[in-house]
Amino acid sequence: MNQLVTTSSGPFAGSAFLLGRAIAVISLLLSVVACSSQTPAPAQSQQLNQDILAATALITNDWPAPSIELQTTAGDIYVANLDSQIQVLQHKFDTTRQTPVSVMLAGLFYHRFQLQGRIADAEASAELLKNEMDADRLGPAEMLVYVKILAGLHQFEQAENVIASAAKNGGKESDIVQAREAILSSRQLPTLNPGDTVPVDYIAAVQQAARLLNRGNLYAASEKLYLAQQLYRDSSPFPLAWIYLQQGVAFLRYQQYEQARVFFAAAHERLPQYYLATEHLAETEALLGNWQVSAELYREVTAQTGQAAFWHGLQQAEAQLGHDADAMLAAQQADEDYRALLQQHPLTFADHAVYYYLDTGREQRALELAELNYENRQDVTAHLALAEALVANGRQEQACEHVQALRQAGLSPPEIVLPGEKLSACER
DSSP, X not given: OOOOOOOOOSTTTTTOGGGSSOTTHHHHHOOOOOOOSOOOOHHHHHHHHHHHHHHHXXXXXXXXXXXXXXXXXXXXXXXXXXXXXXXXXXXXXXXXXXXXXXXXXXXXXXXXXXXXXXXXXHHHHHHHHHHHHHTTOOOHHXXXXXXXXXXXXXXXXXXXXXXXXXXXXXXXXXXXXXXXXXXXXXXXXXSSOOOOOOOSSHHHHHHHHHHHHHTTOHHHHHHHHHHHHHHOOSSOSHHXXXXXHHHHHHHHHTTOHHHHHHHHHHHHHHOTTOHHHHHHHHHHHHHTTOHHHHHHHHHHHHHXXXXXXXXXXXXXXXXXXXXXXXXXXXXXXXXXXXXXHHHHOHHHHHHHHHHHHHHTTOHHHHHHHHHHHHHHOOSHHHHHHHHHHHHHTTOHHHHXXXXXXXXXXXXXXXXXXXXXXXXXXXXX
């Protein structure tokens, strides 16, 4: 799920993170790892190992920074404040039906979705702005807020239509251009390397890290993420937890599970209600064979979100612990929830569902979803998901066409270069 975060000022500073420009940062970093028996050339392995060792060496007493040294608002207080703001604005909107209130409320609903993972909040956010848009009550600036939410839900065509309306209604040209570029970057592979400029803030640093990681530069990406922590100057715990999540995902994609756990644990400690931190920590504990800890974390995140993917993770942990009845119930819940999600929000959850259906041996369904996702966008993760599904369906040559497309764009994500990856078998 994309994260739309930025700093802000005013009464909702530290809450309305989606009002920023970083539409595609997490989608650039997040991807599911697969396996194969192919190994790279020795020189490539040596270079890769050196990069991993250098990135690991960055982990010190101040990376990730302990809460006692880099203090932020406690997670419980932060979430309680967010809930209170939503409650106040909901009452005000119910009473006045004022469009500015609707826009602020939609922003807070979407941020709570980003934080706690409850799909009902995402639906409420989108519905509020859709109603305002349909009633022709949104100005150009408010339309671009709607664009960011639509993009976060992978509703790219609809987002482009709203951008066109914002431009037609006198939207600021620089904002229109920025919105179009953000949507474009979410829908296609990068066409050039923008270079290593000095980041102006922590969001820019994370964006650079995402690009570097997909170009095969784990150490350089990790340096940018460390810099992002240094550039952050606020009391909200969410951005720091988000930065740590990115570093954890970077290590996870390179199959460095101990290092990944360091950062997922730091994100979880900083903000226990951050569902992506909890879920990735549960995943990593499972990969390390710590099934009891993994199951406890999956129980926590399924209770909070009810999301299908996490029921699947819980099923695997329960099965490993010998809890057959609980595993069966979790598997049934995952199947039912994915069926409902894909019926209601196919474009939003198609990419996640690809790997679920691959994991559960339904390769044809996985391919159907990968193709649907690829029709909607052709970014790095869409190419990888489709290639994985093609391999699972015995279509190696077509899968390698997508790997080649990534390489031609100057990309070397770990999924196509790591020893043992199925996609690393594609010839250069």
